[in-house]
Amino acid sequence: MSVNAASRPDLRRPDGLPVRVLVVDDEPTLAELVTLALRYEGWDVRSALDGATAVRTAREFKPDAVVLDVMLPDFDGLEVLRRLRAESDALPVLFLTAKDSVEDRIAGLTAGGDDYVTKPFSVEEVVLRLRALMRRTGVTETGSDATLVVGDLTLDEDTREVHRGGQEITLTATEFELLRFLMRNPRRVLSKTQILDRVWNYDFGGQANIVELYISYLRKKVDAGREPMIHTMRGAGYVLKPAG
Structure with missing residues (x-):
């Protein structure tokens, strides 16, 4: 071993x-x-x-x-x-x-x-x-990670809590990791390959729809009934930026 x-x-x-x-x-x-x-x-x-x-x-x-x-x-x-x-x-x-x-x-x-x-x-x-x-999922060596803020969206890496406009959003472990990656790179277009490598540690060679699937999950929770923050850049990837 x-x-x-x-x-x-x-x-x-x-x-x-x-x-x-x-x-x-x-x-x-x-x-x-x-x-x-x-x-x-x-x-x-x-x-x-x-x-x-x-x-x-x-x-x-x-x-x-x-x-x-x-x-x-x-x-x-x-x-x-x-x-x-x-x-x-x-x-x-x-x-x-x-x-x-x-x-x-x-x-x-x-x-x-x-x-x-x-x-x-x-x-x-x-x-x-x-x-x-x-x-x-929050079992960490230290409790020193910062709170990420993009517009009215906040993500606390210590407590694993996510809020938009003061309303709590419940995410799965993978959804949380995907949102954290987007929030650590606000206004930056992230390609599917970058997201796969960072969130799943896999390179599916463009054959997977896993990124699109989880982006849709996030949109239903983060953007539902609100002005969108998660945007698709055709042929390039995805970007998260403040609404408005």
Whole structure:
């Protein structure tokens, strides 16, 4: 196991307790390997070998993130995700799968997954990607990030709260990360490739509609019933700027 936890900052929950992660995979050896690696990070980890157990464990354990295999013996990981998100719509999920085509990656992400690792994978990659998801959802090493302000839109990186015109906006982990990237670059046109690299760490070669999909999600929450702040620049990308 090549995970070097000692060289990385400790991630904790906002209440100071260890991060909770649920690992779901029908291969016992693989589930145990990932579980041990995450426990080496100092995290509180539980595992499940099928979908039904995963859903039941999540309800009891209330994880901060889920490592989820797509192929399970009872129902697939996409159905597990649907059930988990019905109870916690911002729960970050890292998919594991033997499928490595672009179409399969898109299917997992458009279903609501926040990241994707294909088998065979290194445990180190799983840990690093999961740490990135944890930082997105407010489990951070420090509490020093600033509040971002663009027009009447504010984003607090400490509390994960977003408001426009004083009205609170609830975002999923990926929506939050996308909006943060846009707000850190106000009035700057960001290409689809830049957004994919920053938010998803993937290069889909222009074959994915994942950026367009999440931009539409953001517009429904940020711009709905208001003067638009998120604009499409045809052939160039997207830009966020103050309304008016």
